[in-house]
Amino acid sequence: MKEKLCEITFKPLGVKVKVPENTTIIETAVKNNLPLEGMCNGRGTCGKCLVQASGMLSQPQTDEKERLGSMLSDSWRLACQAKVLGNVEVFLTEKQQFRTISGGKNKEYIFDPLIIRILGKSGESFFLPKRAYGIAVDIGTTSIVVGLIDLNSDGKEITTSACLNPQTQYGADVITRITYAHQYAQNVLKLKELVLNGINNLISKVCNEKGVQLQEIYHITVAANNTMLHLLVGVDPFPLAVTPYEPIFVDYQEYNSTELGIAVPNAVVSLLPSLSAFVGADILAGVIAIDFHKIAVPALFIDIGTNGEIVANVNGKLIATSSAAGPALEGMNIYCGCRAEDGAISGVRIEENGQIYIVTIGSAKIKGLCGSGLVELVAELVKAGVILPTGRFAQSTNLPGLLAQRLIEHDGQPAFLLDSNSMTMLTQKDVRQVQLAKAAIAAAIDILFQRLKVELDAVEKVYIAGAFGYHLKKEALKIIGLLPSGLNSEVEFVGNTAKEGARLCMVNQAAADEIITLQNDIESLELSYAPEFMDNYVDHMNFPS
Structure with a gap:
């Protein structure tokens, strides 16, 4: 029997392709190098492959219905879940410019290729x-x-x-x-x-x-x-x-x-x-x-991403590890999370009276929270008492009016509405993701210096590499406890050192x-073989009070 082919039209690109019946929209986009991104390998859990689609598509299953809710009535679908059964039109939202940091701190050298x-x-x-x-x-x-x-x-x-x-x-x-x-x-x-x-x-x-x-x-x-x-x-x-x-x-x-x-x-x-x-x-x-291995004082080098790679240096003795922070600190697995791209919220400041100021990348409309914006938002909410040391949201009755009115309910759980126009919010699950990520990194830092038999307050320099710190205030890392208490040294963001x-x-x-x-x-040091890791991890779960 001849295989049934279905035509998908991708707008506004005007691209038309024919694919076998029951092919998902995202499979078609990937095969044709179209700008559609999915983070969860087709499991329908990240929600980042959201498209508007019309035509002959498979019916949404329970998980997709729960994730999209009323959006289904406006023709929104998850591209990794929607299968093509006949001719279909898919509208791709404008792909914003991807931003990362390309420069890095460097040292002097002799030109000798x-x-x-x-x-x-x-x-x-x-x-x-x-x-x-x-x-x-x-x-x-x-x-x-x-x-x-x-x-x-x-x-x-x-x-x-x-x-x-x-x-x-x-x-x-x-x-x-x-x-x-x-x-x-x-x-x-x-x-x-x-x-x-x-x-x-x-x-x-x-x-x-x-x-x-x-x-x-x-x-x-x-x-x-x-x-x-x-x-x-x-x-x-x-x-x-x-x-x-x-x-x-x-x-x-x-x-x-x-x-x-x-x-x-x-x-x-x-x-x-x-x-x-x-x-x-x-x-x-x-x-x-950065000649980190030649530094004469106790020092710490961290590259924060989906994994937090960490190197400690004490008197020229170096020990390194990697801690599975997960993608939250890059804006992923976060309800309103996004990459560091135009429209991403990269910074947040909350005044004592509850007034909120937002910094975005570029001039596009607000798209969501990138990693630095997420960390600064959580840090500001911890500092303002909106998020308790346990990670739970405080009762609205205990907060200034401007902040109390932003506490809403989302999926039966409290959430903080950051921007009402874009409905950008921080959910209780998001806060938990930040806790898990920062606890993994802080625990790893603790263990490295324990192995080197040096107290954290003896560390004199901290270098943070990568795109994560590009828009970030240093104080935010200490407020949320990603840099553990006792680590009071100078922090320097050194850019793309790789x-x-x-x-x-x-x-x-x-x-x-x-x-x-x-x-x-x-x-x-492989942390899965470190017997003290789990205790340290749990100890760092709460935000510093």
């Missing part, structure tokens, strides 16, 4: 031509950032560009993505193709911007977490997710760009080394970028050697 040593291995001298460039790549679970590097003069970054990691269609966190990859062999190749498409598009963009030809690219260095590195080379990362958490590889590797699938003819691709399953090359590159470390390892041979040495010198 690694590619000269690599291409001169045969014993013959090698000299770069007058026009020679490199690409530094940071592959994160959420975003991909590339920098175009001048390899002829001083090794400085000429321009940079970033995009959302296309793999987010199959999960917001590494565990969801690993699960998807392990289901079928072709899934690994699909995730590899997606990340390569992202990298190739960014390389093309920065080269076109500066008039650089692809054949003028000689070297590409990649810093990424271990899951992303495995998927980049087409290796199933499943061993990273099960005990004893042993990666297929952690050491420095070199590939030919064409062999790997990067659309640059005959460049050398250097994959920087990782430490363990969940402390990747991005963290080692970050340590190199890409900066990748650049340094490209333009300085000593840095490239140093990151390999560092891999052997840092002690790795």
